[in-house]
Amino acid sequence: MAEDNNTNPAIYPTSFGLFPVHPVPEPFLNQIGDLTVSFSLLEEVIKDLVRLCIKHTDRVIQIITAELSFKNIRALVINLFSERGKTDQYYLKVKELMKRAAFIEERRNQIIHGSWLAGSNENHIKLRKITAKEGKGLIDKQLEISLELLSDLVLYVKHLTGDFIEFSHDFALVTNQHSLLRY
Numbered sequence: 001m002a003e004d005n006n007t008n009p010a011i012y013p014t015s016f017g018l019f020p021v022h023p024v025p026e027p028f029l030n031q032i033g034d035l036t037v038s039f040s041l042l043e044e045v046i047k048d049l050v051r052l053c054i055k056h057t058d059r060v061i062q063i064i065t066a067e068l069s070f071k072n073i074r075a076l077v078i079n080l081f082s083e084r085g086k087t088d089q090y091y092l093k094v095k096e097l098m099k100r101a102a103f104i105e106e107r108r109n110q111i112i113h114g115s116w117l118a119g120s121n122e123n124h125i126k127l128r129k130i131t132a133k134e135g136k137g138l139i140d141k142q143l144e145i146s147l148e149l150l151s152d153l154v155l156y157v158k159h160l161t162g163d164f165i166e167f168s169h170d171f172a173l174v175t176n177q178h179s180l181l182r183y
Helices: 026-054 058-065 070-082 089-113 147-174
Strands: 011-014 017-020 115-118 124-133 137-146
Touching (some): 070 089, 089 124
């Protein structure tokens, strides 16, 4: 016997047909959205460091960075600062900041590129990531995530962005430039 989709809470009718309802509660969606937007701001702040190092127009910097992944933007900035010398205080500081950026990039990618399942209760959801790597075979990982953990990740990104803004401002002053940061 076919299931009546109108009584199934995971499917709802619309004028376009039947659509599934995802299992992620609104508070989690808010935090995932905040993480996404906050990470985007972090990326723009880091791109401004490219401009401070290369000392060119916004348009040229946008041409250079537009198609770069976050990982490659991080590498570009570290390499530009390494030109100042590997013992330079700004190189050492940007390297430390970029380690933190790499950490949050990995967490953000897990969240953005994973699949979501219902959690054990209303305060948790499950993040599922399936990979099939050479030599490792099929791996199906599921991780229970709390709303508190997502909130902590959002705060981490915001604090890191603030640290990058402070660093950019200090570096701009030392190099007699004006930071374009308007955040």
